[in-house]
Amino acid sequence: MTHDATAAVNPIRIKDVSGFYGPSRVLDSINLEIPRNRITAIIGPSGCGKSTLLKCFNRLIDLVEGASYSGQIIVDGVDVLGKDADVLEIRRKIGLIAQKPTPLPLSIFDNVAYGPRIYGQKDRAELEKIVRHYLEVAGLWEEVKDRLKTPAINLSIGQQQRLCLARGIAVDPEILLCDEPTSALDPVSSQHFEEQLKLLKEKYTIVIVTHNIHQAMRLADYVAYIYLGELIESGPAAEVFENPKDERTKAYIKGVFLNDLPPEAGERSGSNPEDFGGRDEDPDVQHGRILVPGLSEGD
Amino acid sequence: MKGLMIAALTIVVGSLIAIIGVVVWKGLPSLSIEMLTETPRGGYYTSTGGGGILNAIVGSLYLAFGSTLIALVISVPAAFALQDEYLGRTRYAGRLRLALDVLWGTPSIVYGAFGFIVMLYLGIRASLLGGIIVLTLLQIPIMIRAMEEVIRMVPREIKEASAVLGATRWETTTRVVVHQVAPGIITAVLLAFGRGIGDAASVLFTAGYTDSLPGSLFEPVASLPLAVFFQLGMPYPEVQARAYTAALILLVIVLLLSLASRALAKRFRKNILR
Numbered sequence A: 001m002t003h004d005a006t007a008a009v010n011p012i013r014i015k016d017v018s019g020f021y022g023p024s025r026v027l028d029s030i031n032l033e034i035p036r037n038r039i040t041a042i043i044g045p046s047g048c049g050k051s052t053l054l055k056c057f058n059r060l061i062d063l064v065e066g067a068s069y070s071g072q073i074i075v076d077g078v079d080v081l082g083k084d085a086d087v088l089e090i091r092r093k094i095g096l097i098a099q100k101p102t103p104l105p106l107s108i109f110d111n112v113a114y115g116p117r118i119y120g121q122k123d124r125a126e127l128e129k130i131v132r133h134y135l136e137v138a139g140l141w142e143e144v145k146d147r148l149k150t151p152a153i154n155l156s157i158g159q160q161q162r163l164c165l166a167r168g169i170a171v172d173p174e175i176l177l178c179d180e181p182t183s184a185l186d187p188v189s190s191q192h193f194e195e196q197l198k199l200l201k202e203k204y205t206i207v208i209v210t211h212n213i214h215q216a217m218r219l220a221d222y223v224a225y226i227y228l229g230e231l232i233e234s235g236p237a238a239e240v241f242e243n244p245k246d247e248r249t250k251a252y253i254k255g256v257f258l259n260d261l262p263p264e265a266g267e268r269s270g271s272n273p274e275d276f277g278g279r280d281e282d283p284d285v286q287h288g289r290i291l292v293p294g295l296s297e298g299d
Numbered sequence B: 001m002k003g004l005m006i007a008a009l010t011i012v013v014g015s016l017i018a019i020i021g022v023v024v025w026k027g028l029p030s031l032s033i034e035m036l037t038e039t040p041r042g043g044y045y046t047s048t049g050g051g052g053i054l055n056a057i058v059g060s061l062y063l064a065f066g067s068t069l070i071a072l073v074i075s076v077p078a079a080f081a082l083q084d085e086y087l088g089r090t091r092y093a094g095r096l097r098l099a100l101d102v103l104w105g106t107p108s109i110v111y112g113a114f115g116f117i118v119m120l121y122l123g124i125r126a127s128l129l130g131g132i133i134v135l136t137l138l139q140i141p142i143m144i145r146a147m148e149e150v151i152r153m154v155p156r157e158i159k160e161a162s163a164v165l166g167a168t169r170w171e172t173t174t175r176v177v178v179h180q181v182a183p184g185i186i187t188a189v190l191l192a193f194g195r196g197i198g199d200a201a202s203v204l205f206t207a208g209y210t211d212s213l214p215g216s217l218f219e220p221v222a223s224l225p226l227a228v229f230f231q232l233g234m235p236y237p238e239v240q241a242r243a244y245t246a247a248l249i250l251l252v253i254v255l256l257l258s259l260a261s262r263a264l265a266k267r268f269r270k271n272i273l274r
Helices: A050-057 A087-091 A107-117 A123-138 A157-169 A187-200 A213-219 A237-242 A247-260 B002-030 B033-037 B054-081 B085-089 B089-107 B108-122 B128-152 B156-161 B169-198 B200-204 B224-232 B238-270
Strands: A012-021 A024-034 A040-044 A067-075 A094-097 A175-179 A203-212 A222-227 A232-236
Touching: A012 A050, A024 A050, A024 A067, A024 A222, A024 A232, A040 A050, A040 A213, A050 A067, A050 B128, A087 A094, A094 A157, A094 B224, A107 A123, A107 A157, A107 B169, A123 A157, A123 A232, A157 A187, A187 A203, A187 A213, A203 A213, A213 A237, A222 A237, A222 A247, A232 A237, A232 A247, B002 B238, B033 B054, B033 B156, B033 B238, B054 B085, B054 B128, B054 B224, B054 B238, B085 B089, B085 B169, B089 B128, B108 B128, B128 B169, B128 B200, B156 B169, B169 B224, B169 B238, B200 B224, B224 B238
Parallel strands: A040 A203, A040 A222, A094 A175, A175 A203
Antiparallel strands: A012 A024, A012 A067, A222 A232
């Protein structure tokens, strides 16, 4: 993985970020730099705090009842966690693709046009151009071009997620956050979505939260491993995956591979408390530890 | 258990059929073009007059549409204000809901009596305006609570999907939530309209009754529920039959409106995840 100049310039700096749900601390002083125009994967078992961290970037955490945070996240010299930060501008600049595809109760066209419209674009021809462009970028245009006026909820779930991608980038963000964007998708749709993401990193800084290590390996240039609210290890993906420095990272990655073997083929390190790997595309098989009772990832 | 269910359903469907059946059976014979197009001749309380009950039909439509419209204008903002993003998480929201529930449960004769006192105090006599005001008060709690239940059911993910694009909560409410709740709002309006057009007690003192068509906001108006009430109380079978005709017309108006609102709600529902 090349660590060239463009990525090193102007990274997103996460400084001392802690997150709380009520009195419980779910993120413990995270310090991390996220390079621009790369895909950075935040990995870790369910409930480790990775979604909470993601929700800090665009201040979606403000909408979560009982959640609070401290620290700084510096994007282009601005602290997005600052008291007087312009939250709406931050959200335009930092898009989010949610775990579950959530089309708005509108037509396909109106879903993509939603963002541009709230920023004042009224010109029909211009909107048509925008919608077409971003549907093309999201790899959905060919499938929906003849039924743009039909309800978005009639799309398949994989198409819905690509529609959400098109809607997210139609407001021209610089950073795209993806919160386990394929966990609700079937394998074929997941693959399709991943390919779309790979194409997008030329233009966007992508931060993807995933408990699917294989996905992280396929996509990520950089990786950060979070466990029980703590940043354990981060760095270029190849380094972290092939040569993890921390024992816990090692155990997590190794655990995943052991779990992938058929039960009779290999000994399971079941006694290891950190061994809860995920199986591909199947979040239900996760044995992640829930840090706060009743508060699992994506809640 | 199965027997209980069947019994319950039989009672429900049976009474519906019985009600419609009796009203049609008793009301249909007196139904005529004259009934629908003329005002009563010689007073609604005599058997000799003839004529129709156009005064009550028009009066009821004025009263019900007028009050539904005003109640709608007041209820929509109030119901949206009870969302979590606005007042919903404050203690005022809970108190407001309680107050509305109490108002919803208040018997309409109490509304009528209250309206009567207010009108006496203000020196207004029974009139279309008085009726509209009292019916508006009667409808508001029904509308707000029914709308608010629907608005509260809007999935948080949808509001978040709008928020993450940089939409304000106002934009989210007016451009997204509204689409999601439109069918529910239509249902709420219908529910309130049905209560308004069918209520006799609240308009008894406030709107009065008259044999002529409503002339102005400040004159008394007739209404279908009172046409039923007064005519049924007369000792002449011919007049009593006219009461059933008025009931039949009332039933048909509500039925037509239900069908229309269902068709309307269906159009709005196509974009919504069920």
